[in-house]
Amino acid sequence: MKEDYGVYAMYLKALSDETRLKIFDMLSDGELCACDILEEFNITQPTLSYHMKILSESGLVDSRRDGVWMKYSINIKSLEALKQLFDNITLNMDSTSLSLSFSAIKY
Amino acid sequence: MKEDYGVYAMYLKALSDETRLKIFDMLSDGELCACDILEEFNITQPTLSYHMKILSESGLVDSRRDGVWMKYSINIKSLEALKQLFDNITLNMDSTSLSLSFSAIKY
DNA sequence: CGACGATATAGAGAAGTGTCAATGTGCTGT
DNA sequence: ACAGCACATTGACACTTCTCTATATCGTCG
Numbered sequence: 001m002k003e004d005y006g007v008y009a010m011y012l013k014a015l016s017d018e019t020r021l022k023i024f025d026m027l028s029d030g031e032l033c034a035c036d037i038l039e040e041f042n043i044t045q046p047t048l049s050y051h052m053k054i055l056s057e058s059g060l061v062d063s064r065r066d067g068v069w070m071k072y073s074i075n076i077k078s079l080e081a082l083k084q085l086f087d088n089i090t091l092n093m094d095s096t097s098l099s100l101s102f103s104a105i106k107y
Numbered sequence: 108m109k110e111d112y113g114v115y116a117m118y119l120k121a122l123s124d125e126t127r128l129k130i131f132d133m134l135s136d137g138e139l140c141a142c143d144i145l146e147e148f149n150i151t152q153p154t155l156s157y158h159m160k161i162l163s164e165s166g167l168v169d170s171r172r173d174g175v176w177m178k179y180s181i182n183i184k185s186l187e188a189l190k191q192l193f194d195n196i197t198l199n200m201d202s203t204s205l206s207l208s209f210s211a212i213k214y
Numbered sequence: 215c216g217a218c219g220a221t222a223t224a225g226a227g228a229a230g231t232g233t234c235a236a237t238g239t240g241c242t243g244t
Numbered sequence: 245a246c247a248g249c250a251c252a253t254t255g256a257c258a259c260t261t262c263t264c265t266a267t268a269t270c271g272t273c274g
Contacts, residue, residue, distance in 0.1 A: 159221095175220050
């Protein structure tokens with residue numbers, strides 16, 4: 001974990017662009033093809049392709065061909081890894097911060 | 108939430124640099140001064156100051172003067188917001204993805 | 215006050231990013 | 245085979261990012 005800063009930084013860089021973050025959030029509702037995603041943005045098709053490549057190569061998003069279409073979906077493992085990254089940060093907190101964190105737990 | 112992509116993208120951009128991500132993780136053990144942080148990296152003092160400014164201005168990190176020193180600490184609210192961002196993404200998943208997510212829950 | 219230690223700012227340069235128009239590639243019907 | 249649609253790649257450009265050296269500011273102590 002402590003040694004994976006490079007991987008996490010890559011994930012976060014992939015999501016640090018507002019367009020890509022929106023796309024990632026869109027994919028939380030399930031698999032989508034590029035054409036569906038493109039309709040939601042005021043960007044050209046090559047620009048979307050560029051963003052999808054970054055998301056795919058980072059490992060955050062999986063892609064597969066379905067005939068003429070490319071279908072994209074969230075890679076669960078990378079999403080869980082990101083959650084653990086931020087969850088672990090709270091767990092390491094000192095007592096002052098911990099009391100604040102406890103009040104934020106919502107189960 | 109759905110409208111805050113700009114804020115989240117800013118948070119993620121601030122953490123998308125490996126140095127800044129390490130610093131953020133270091134701060135999870137509690138408040139640190141710039142001099143303590145600087146010792147852990149092979150960068151110059153102005154470069155660290157540049158990174159701390161990005162972390163502070165994004166809202167992820169709080170800063171205060173303590174005599175000659177600047178003390179930095181994690182802003183809990185922004186950290187919790189980041190956790191919710193990723194937690195909400197799983198919650199929106201369809202049944203196929205949900206079954207995968209359940210298997211990853213570790214309580 | 216004046217010197218010093220800690221941090222911030224300015225300026226510059228190399229490298230990276232996001233966008234587009236133009237073009238290439240791959241699949242599917244006819 | 246070939247025409248057409250979906251998507252990828254290329255090349256170019258403006259803009260941003262990260263790093264440094266040099267210099268400024270701020271707070272403390274004698």
